[in-house]
Amino acid sequence: xxxxxxxxxxxxxxxxxxxxxxxxxxxxxxxxxxxxxxxxxxxxxxxxxxxxxxxxxxxxxxxxxxxxxxxxxxxxxxxxxxxxxxxxxxxxxxxxxxxxxxxxxxxxxxxxxxxxxxxxxxxxxxxxxxxxxxxxxxxxxxxxxxxxxxxxxxxxxxxxxxxxxxxxxxxxxxxxxxxxxxxxxxxxxxxxxxxxxxxxxxxxxxxxxxxxxxxxxxxxxxxxxxxxxxxxxxxxxxxxxxxxxxxxxxxxxxxxxxxxxxxxxxxxxxxxxxxxxxxxxxxxxxxxxxxxxxxxxxxxxxxxxxxxxxxxxxxxxxxxxxxxxxxxxxxxxxxxxxxxxxxxxxxxxxxxxxxxxxxxxxxxxxxxxxxxxxxxxxxxxxxxxxxxxxxxxxxxxxxxxxxxxxxxxxxxxxxxxxxxxxxxxxxxxxxxxxxxxxxxxxxxxxxxxxxxxxxxxxxxxxxxxxxxxxxxxxxxxxxxxxxxxxxxxxxxxxxxxxxxxxxxxxxxxxxxxxxxxxxxxxxxxxxxxxxxxxxxxxxxxxxxxxxxxxxxxxxxxxxxxxxxxxxxxxxxxxxxxxxxxx
Amino acid sequence: xxxxxxxxxxxxxxxxxxxxxxxxxxxxxxxxxxxxxxxxxxxxxxxxxxxxxxxxxxxxxxxxxxxxxxxxxxxxxxxxxxxxxxxxxxxxxxxxxxxxxxxxxxxxxxxxxxxxxxxxxxxxxxxxxxxxxxxxxxxxxxxxxxxxxxxxxxxxxxxxxxxxxxxxxxxxxxxxxxxxxxxxxxxxxxxxxxxxxxxxxxxxxxxxxxxxxxxxxxxxxxxxxxxxxxxxxxxxxxxxxxxxxxxxxxxxxxxxxxxxxxxxxxxxxxxxxxxxxxxxxxxxxxxxxxxxxxxxxxxxxxxxxxxxxxxxxxxxxxxxxxxxxxxxxxxxxxxxxxxxxxxxxxxxxxxxxxxxxxx
Numbered sequence: 001x002x003x004x005x006x007x008x009x010x011x012x013x014x015x016x017x018x019x020x021x022x023x024x025x026x027x028x029x030x031x032x033x034x035x036x037x038x039x040x041x042x043x044x045x046x047x048x049x050x051x052x053x054x055x056x057x058x059x060x061x062x063x064x065x066x067x068x069x070x071x072x073x074x075x076x077x078x079x080x081x082x083x084x085x086x087x088x089x090x091x092x093x094x095x096x097x098x099x100x101x102x103x104x105x106x107x108x109x110x111x112x113x114x115x116x117x118x119x120x121x122x123x124x125x126x127x128x129x130x131x132x133x134x135x136x137x138x139x140x141x142x143x144x145x146x147x148x149x150x151x152x153x154x155x156x157x158x159x160x161x162x163x164x165x166x167x168x169x170x171x172x173x174x175x176x177x178x179x180x181x182x183x184x185x186x187x188x189x190x191x192x193x194x195x196x197x198x199x200x201x202x203x204x205x206x207x208x209x210x211x212x213x214x215x216x217x218x219x220x221x222x223x224x225x226x227x228x229x230x231x232x233x234x235x236x237x238x239x240x241x242x243x244x245x246x247x248x249x250x251x252x253x254x255x256x257x258x259x260x261x262x263x264x265x266x267x268x269x270x271x272x273x274x275x276x277x278x279x280x281x282x283x284x285x286x287x288x289x290x291x292x293x294x295x296x297x298x299x300x301x302x303x304x305x306x307x308x309x310x311x312x313x314x315x316x317x318x319x320x321x322x323x324x325x326x327x328x329x330x331x332x333x334x335x336x337x338x339x340x341x342x343x344x345x346x347x348x349x350x351x352x353x354x355x356x357x358x359x360x361x362x363x364x365x366x367x368x369x370x371x372x373x374x375x376x377x378x379x380x381x382x383x384x385x386x387x388x389x390x391x392x393x394x395x396x397x398x399x400x401x402x403x404x405x406x407x408x409x410x411x412x413x414x415x416x417x418x419x420x421x422x423x424x425x426x427x428x429x430x431x432x433x434x435x436x437x438x439x440x441x442x443x444x445x446x447x448x449x450x451x452x453x454x455x456x457x458x459x460x461x462x463x464x465x466x467x468x469x470x471x472x473x474x475x476x477x478x479x480x481x482x483x484x485x486x487x488x489x490x491x492x493x494x495x496x497x498x499x500x501x502x503x504x505x506x507x508x509x510x511x512x513x514x515x516x517x518x519x520x521x522x523x524x525x526x527x528x529x530x531x532x533x534x535x536x537x538x539x540x541x542x543x544x545x546x547x548x549x550x551x552x553x554x555x556x557x558x559x560x561x562x563x564x565x566x567x568x569x570x571x572x573x574x575x576x577x578x579x580x581x582x
Numbered sequence: 583x584x585x586x587x588x589x590x591x592x593x594x595x596x597x598x599x600x601x602x603x604x605x606x607x608x609x610x611x612x613x614x615x616x617x618x619x620x621x622x623x624x625x626x627x628x629x630x631x632x633x634x635x636x637x638x639x640x641x642x643x644x645x646x647x648x649x650x651x652x653x654x655x656x657x658x659x660x661x662x663x664x665x666x667x668x669x670x671x672x673x674x675x676x677x678x679x680x681x682x683x684x685x686x687x688x689x690x691x692x693x694x695x696x697x698x699x700x701x702x703x704x705x706x707x708x709x710x711x712x713x714x715x716x717x718x719x720x721x722x723x724x725x726x727x728x729x730x731x732x733x734x735x736x737x738x739x740x741x742x743x744x745x746x747x748x749x750x751x752x753x754x755x756x757x758x759x760x761x762x763x764x765x766x767x768x769x770x771x772x773x774x775x776x777x778x779x780x781x782x783x784x785x786x787x788x789x790x791x792x793x794x795x796x797x798x799x800x801x802x803x804x805x806x807x808x809x810x811x812x813x814x815x816x817x818x819x820x821x822x823x824x825x826x827x828x829x830x831x832x833x834x835x836x837x838x839x840x841x842x843x844x845x846x847x848x849x850x851x852x853x854x855x856x857x858x859x860x861x862x863x864x865x866x867x868x869x870x871x872x873x874x875x876x877x878x879x880x881x882x883x884x885x886x887x888x889x890x891x892x893x894x895x896x897x898x899x900x901x902x903x904x905x906x907x908x909x910x911x912x913x914x915x916x917x918x919x920x921x922x923x924x925x926x927x928x929x930x931x932x933x934x935x936x937x938x939x940x941x
């Protein structure tokens with residue numbers, strides 16, 4: 001990555017020189033449009049596609065959107081400064097045509113494309129960028145992006161150099177800084193400034209507003225919204241990308257989002273031909289759809305393991321203040337690494353892959369999935385399931401077995417605990433049932449408890465009233481910085497032991513050191529070595545026992561061209577501007 | 583008049599015979615069913631939670647008498663399964679693997695009546711062969727085995743809850759009918775209140791208020807208590823009606839005139855007249871309450887994995903891929919039909935007997 005940014009840094013003056021030459025040659029700067037040329041084969045203009053979303057969007061305001069449907073729609077309507085190409089997993093220029101990094105790695109200078117217009121026809125320049133970051137960084141707005149923009153404990157500072165140059169200052173070198181800009185849509189100052197000044201920004205761009213009040217730099221703009229039924233986006237005539245033949249993108253005239261509440265209903269609608277693209281569905285439904293794919297004019301693609309990792313973890317929280325004696329007493333087992341290793345060794349990961357995901361998943365021994373090609377430690381050992389090893393570990397940890405096979409600890413207490421899962425996730429419930437059966441073979445009496453997701457999260461994050469749980473996490477990016485909140489001991493998603501004032505174990509101290517070191521290291525190879533060590537610590541000490549990573553499965557009608565699904569969100573629509581209808 | 587009377591008598595007699603047949607037929611069917619369920623360990627070929635992770639959603643195993651070479655074999659046999667290369671996750675019959683079915687075989691251990699350990703099973707095939715009469719579920723567990731073990735939970739829940747309901751009905755309906763007046767008003771209005779209770783939501787609320795994980799037997803007890811407690815009002819009303827008319831009968835009035843106490847009257851003269859209603863109500867309520875258990879477990883409020891019940895066997899049908907791909911997952915639902923039918927037949931025959939045979 002550093003190489004890329006250094007290269008662009010060297011190229012930047014050249015671009016600037018060409019631009020200067022163009023403008024000095026008499027071309028009016030207002031007419032010069034720095035279009036971006038894409039590389040996919042040219043498509044056909046016109047037509048519409050229909051895509052199903054689980055629910056209505058809650059808002060179309062990028063600073064406030066937290067739910068998946070809102071974010072999917074916002075993705076189609078907006079653009080960011082630097083973009084992560086979902087296919088290569090690397091950054092590429094977007095609204096910033098080029099950028100350079102200072103030698104100390106703390107100053108980023110971005111050169112914006114000239115002559116671009118928002119979807120309402122108004123011009124775009126550096127004022128929009130500074131305004132946008134003012135919004136994202138404003139504590140009163142509570143934008144979900146704000147956390148990302150705090151580097152080394154301080155917010156990134158933004159400064160306009162001229163109309164088409166913006167400079168970002170970081171408190172410390174930050175390895176993945178350019179990846180930060182992905183997913184930060186640039187907002188139109190001319191439409192939102194009043195709302196911001198009047199303190200009504202939290203109501204701005206709510207879903208009930210008329211289409212004329214929205215504008216973005218993305219390939220599509222809002223046309224119509226029928227609550228509870230559908231939302232229609234139309235082509236943005238001012239969009240700034242062209243294909244290799246100079247045709248302006250996007251090709252599609254319209255995207256229709258239908259609101260279909262459940263996965264099964266979405267599968268049926270796709271099967272019936274009502275929708276053109278389907279993503280985020282189970283391997284079992286994949287098998288159902290696969291039977292008819294030859295005759296029904298659609299095709300299904302298994303993109304391989306995504307970034308989601310599902311894992312089992314034990315409650316290692318400090319429960320002194322929570323008055324949960326039942327759980328504190330069981331923590332003696334959970335805190336013993338040999339107990340966790342025995343559990344890990346007894347779990348049949350291949351069985352999970354086969355039974356839960358119909359073979360469309362990868363077994364995991366650490367948090368980085370094989371889909372994350374740049375960061376996975378491929379040298380990590382993958383020990384096969386072994387009940388003998390598990391028994392050996394338990395024996396060494398002072399456990400023994402009664403005559404009826406029940407496992408008891410050194411005080412003769414039978415080993416019995418419950419595993420919490422979310423009742424809305426059929427796959428994790430199935431994993432829990434398999435784990436329950438596996439551990440019963442070690443003489444452990446395991447109960448599976450399913451709660452609705454909200455109640456479960458409350459127990460995991462607030463009351464700590466649980467013994468073990470099965471969860472899944474998926475970062476939005478392949479880069480390890482996206483995982484800081486999980487692996488740093490102070491992180492908000494450090495699930496097994498939250499609110500640590502100092503690392504509770506030596507290996508957590510080491511993990512903190514490695515994570516913080518990789519954060520400020522700019523060289524990819526060095527960072528990779530550091531993050532490999534983190535993966536080894538996770539595999540060895542098992543704060544979470546990683547189980548499996550499901551494949552990203554998508555379906556599309558045969559008539560859709562340039563369809564290249566990726567493992568990064570949004571899996572199927574990431575190159576929506578290039579999609580076309582045959 | 584004589585002609586008329588003999589004709590009536592003839593009709594009644596043949597009716598009694600017919601209903602007696604129906605009753606015996608139904609009772610025999612029910613007895614058979616309950617014996618099989620009670621001794622599930624013997625009749626089922628596998629353990630209730632034995633998983634074969636290589637055979638999830640395996641179709642029902644076909645019994646064969648003629649092998650691939652066309653030769654007839656006296657002992658039935660089954661073929662092994664192999665992964666279907668055409669479709670990931672489905673199976674094809676492998677006619678090279680032949681497993682004869684044996685009777686009275688040793689297999690996984692279980693306890694007869696929860697006490698006596700045994701390994702004897704009615705039938706089975708030797709490993710690695712598998713016999714799945716009703717196919718296997720998502721974990722490769724035998725559906726037939728789970729149906730039999732599931733019956734233990736579901737039928738027990740239905741029977742105990744129905745007994746609880748009817749017992750409450752007899753006590754409350756008996757008191758209301760016998761004493762009348764404000765006691766009657768109070769009890770019957772209370773009953774109406776119970777009829778109006780949204781019991782499903784009640785159960786959701788009760789479950790939410792309980793601790794995170796409660797033992798399976800506690801869940802089971804909770805189911806029974808909630809189903810049984812909520813349903814007493816209907817039998818109570820019926821029994822009150824019978825008691826109301828019974829206490830006005832001449833022999834009851836006469837007994838009272840001779841100085842019989844209330845307890846004596848209720849015990850000797852009034853309540854015995856309700857026994858027909860009680861039996862009919864039992865036969866009607868058991869399938870209703872089994873269905874209630876099935877519904878609650880289907881919704882995730884019943885006993886949890888890996889313990890099977892009829893409701894949890896049907897719960898997988900909530901998923902589209904199961905509905906559309908694995909027809910054998912419907913078989914437990916089909917098997918419930920004769921179970922319910924037998925109970926309703928018994929109730930029907932009892933009802934008819936009540937009408938035709940004066941108590």
